[in-house]
Amino acid sequence: MQMLKNYIGGELVDPVQGHYIDNVEPATGQVYSQIPESTSEDLERAISAAEAAQPEWAALSLEQRAAILTRVADTIDDHSNELAKAEAIDNGKPFMLAKNVDIYRSSANIRFFAQAITQFSSESHATGNDAINYTLRDPIGIVGCISPWNLPLYLFTWKIAPALAAGNAVIAKPSEITPMTAYLFSKICIEAGLPKGVLNILHGTGPSIGNPLTTHPKVKAISFTGGTSTGAHISRVTAGMFKKLSLELGGKNPTLVFADCDFEDTVDNVVRAAFSNQGQICLCGSRIYIERPIYDKFKAAFIEKVRELKIGDPLDADTQHGALVSKPHMEKVLSYIELAQEEGGTVLTGGKRVSLDGRCQNGFFVEPTVIEGLDNSCRTNQEEIFGPVCTIMPFDSDEEAVTLANASEYGLASSIWTSDLKRAHRVAKQIEAGIVWVNCWLLRDLRTPFGGVKSSGVGREGGLEALRFFTETKNVCIKY
């Protein structure tokens, strides 16, 4: 059985207490590796390594730091097949999705911030004839990055890349449910020559290592992506410690389909928005509102496309819909499908666990599921399911569409499908969300601000927002 290791001070090491937890392959339900259950003792070692490494890392020129990070990105590319296969096994996502989206984006994240730091500039303010102010943006020191299981290496690198580029030392904790590519990434950092101690990776659960990491007094900023309740917990336990927090949390994202949309293109993309990665992306459009004149036509075309999604072994090249990440998560998703029916919903397609032949017969597969007939305020429409389940509902006016979309505690992303440009602008402005896509979904430009409002989080990632988050600002005022 493969035993994963922590990455501390540039070395792959066992956890101090020697405890490990099982790592399961979702497509088979079998334990296939074990990961360290790290504790505060491992954290103290990582803190010492980070403290020793950070000043020298911060003192490198921007070009030197950028060159090292670019080498790390290139090394990811050199190992892209191995990483994609590892991600498919560890997470249950289709290999092709892992390769073309997750791993591609992981090296892009690092390459992007390697370049961005060389373009990062600060401001100056002339204060009349009295003074000149200029702003310094220095590294914070040691920062913590905590990432979830749905886009494992993609979101892990999305956090550590700006943190490292800005000159910090990082202690990172990947999800214990999908630790494998972070482990492989530690080997990549060694191969690429990342200076020792600049990045430290500790494996384990929220209670064993997440909590100690977030509350450690020497960790001055935390960038977290995950569930809203975990984000709330982190806010509570760090209250009064004056840490910087960036929290990217859950979503229950509305998709607004207007009668004048480009029909075929919209159907294809609304399917993609609902079911990519088995619906396990915080940006997935799980509440689909369709303007009444095209409701029946759209419903029929949508269901037909959903039924065409090929469910299969994540390692098969033609699989479009893989396994859910874990048994508890699958059970949660299935319980929501039951709840939806109790709430009066009709399952139009899907709704069941799937048992595949061969090695995947015990895997955690759930059919892509479409439900109609529910009230907007019911739990199915209000709570984050984070799986291959969406609801469809009709609307009669722009105003009603906006009201339905905004009637949610979440406010992460949304998409609008229309050929009326004025309506697109008007509705985009009224939607309560950090991200609005018009006639597209998950079209990403890494320079744009990324994050949510309401219970979807605080702070923004991406581009300059991320570099600002991972730096401390100082204003210097010089009197003439």
Ligand SMILES: NC(=O)C1=CN([C@@H]2O[C@H](COP(=O)(O)OP(=O)(O)OC[C@H]3O[C@@H](n4cnc5c(N)ncnc54)[C@H](O)[C@@H]3O)[C@@H](O)[C@H]2O)C=CC1
């Ligand atoms: N990006 C998103 O919006 C995500 C949302 N979720 C939602 O959250 C639900 C629960 O999924 P989980 O895997 O349990 O997410 P989670 O929020 O527990 O996990 C995310 C990360 O936080 C860590 N963590 C957990 N407890 C912590 C603590 N007390 N202190 C510090 N770190 C801690 C985890 O180990 C993991 O690395 C999902 O069903 C889904 O609804 C889950 C993953 C990603």
Ligand SMILES: O=C(O)/C=C/C=C(\O)C(=O)O
């Ligand atoms: O940065 C992106 O492109 C996507 C981010 C997705 C998440 O944060 C998520 O699903 O949790």
